Amino acid sequence: MLAVDFEIEKEGMTVPYPPLFNDIRRNHGFVDLRGRPDLAIEIPEGSQSPALKAILVELSEPASPLFTLGCDLGTHEEPWKEERARHVAGGYVQLMCASYSDRSPEDYTTFGYAIAQVLGEKAQDCNWFVRLVLKLVVVSFEDFSGAAPSLWIWFYAIAETPAAALASRENLIGELRRALVDERFTSFFEEERDAGERTYP
Numbered sequence: 001m002l003a004v005d006f007e008i009e010k011e012g013m014t015v016p017y018p019p020l021f022n023d024i025r026r027n028h029g030f031v032d033l034r035g036r037p038d039l040a041i042e043i044p045e046g047s048q049s050p051a052l053k054a055i056l057v058e059l060s061e062p063a064s065p066l067f068t069l070g071c072d073l074g075t076h077e078e079p080w081k082e083e084r085a086r087h088v089a090g091g092y093v094q095l096m097c098a099s100y101s102d103r104s105p106e107d108y109t110t111f112g113y114a115i116a117q118v119l120g121e122k123a124q125d126c127n128w129f130v131r132l133v134l135k136l137v138v139v140s141f142e143d144f145s146g147a148a149p150s151l152w153i154w155f156y157a158i159a160e161t162p163a164a165a166l167a168s169r170e171n172l173i174g175e176l177r178r179a180l181v182d183e184r185f186t187s188f189f190e191e192e193r194d195a196g197e198r199t200y201p
Contacts, residue, residue, distance in 0.1 A: 002123040004116045005131045006109070012136035012147070015069055032141070033060035034067045034098070045071050045091075051173035055093060058181055065186045069094040069137065069150060073169075075162060083160060085127060089169035090156035095180070096137065100148040105134050108151040111185055115153070118179040119172070126168050127158040 015030055033040045033056065040046070040060035046053030052071060059066050073091035097103040112132040119130060133152040139145065155176065157168035179185060 001125075001127055002116070002120040003129045004120070005129075006112060006116075006133075007131070008105075008134045009136075009152070012138060015137050015139045030070060035062040036060050043071070045073055048073050049091075049170060049173055051170050051177055052091070052093070055173065055177045055180060058177065059095070064181075065098050066095050066180065067098055069096055075165065077162075085158050085160070087160065087162045087165040088156050088158050089162070089165035090154065091169070091173075092152060092154040093176075094135070094150055094152045096139075096148065096150045100139065100150075101144055101146065103149060105149045108134055108149055112151055112153075114185045115176065115179045118182070118185075119175055122175040126171065128168070128172050129156040129158065130154065131156075 031039060031043065033043075037057045037060045040056040041053065043053070043056050046056050052073065056068055056071065058064065059068050071091065071093045073089075075087070075089045078086050078088060097107070112134075116130060116132065119128065131154040133154065135150050135152045136147055137150045138147050153176065155169070155172050157165050157172050159165040159168050
């Protein structure tokens with residue numbers, strides 16, 4: 001079973017950003033992975049999950065229509081829940097289109113719903129929750145400086161034991177990776193924006 005929440009975050013963020021370590025997040029800071037799979041394979045968060053590492057590496061390829069702004073993984077226990085739903089293994093990956101200055105929030109909304117549909121079909125007996133967040137990002141890259149939308153995908157796998165939650169999360173991330181590289185959903189990110197109507201998959 002998959003539960004999905006889609007929201008727009010009012011507070012934006014800046015990229016690049018420094019490392020952030022607190023009770024919730026252990027983020028090593030922004031690394032520009034565009035066209036650098038050699039760097040992507042070294043991202044610390046990817047060492048905890050082969051499926052997450054695959055996302056980072058594939059989206060860092062020069063021809064990828066998407067790239068990552070950040071990611072994280074974590075686990076926690078919710079002892080107030082029923083026994084079969086007490087352990088949570090989660091994380092996030094934040095995405096931006098390679099043609100970031102040409103994309104609208106509606107593009108990411110359409111893409112997000114397509115991802116949710118795929119994950120819903122794959123959830124089966126799993127207990128998954130995905131929170132899709134549209135977030136404005138002020139980027140300072142060599143080729144662009146300004147504001148652009150992004151999609152922040154938070155994912156959670158819930159299970160009876162810590163090991164089961166981790167295994168379920170790996171499955172979830174694997175299905176997410178397949179959706180993120182599926183040309184049915186990413187093809188419109190490779191197109192030039194125009195004033196006419198566009199048909200989405």
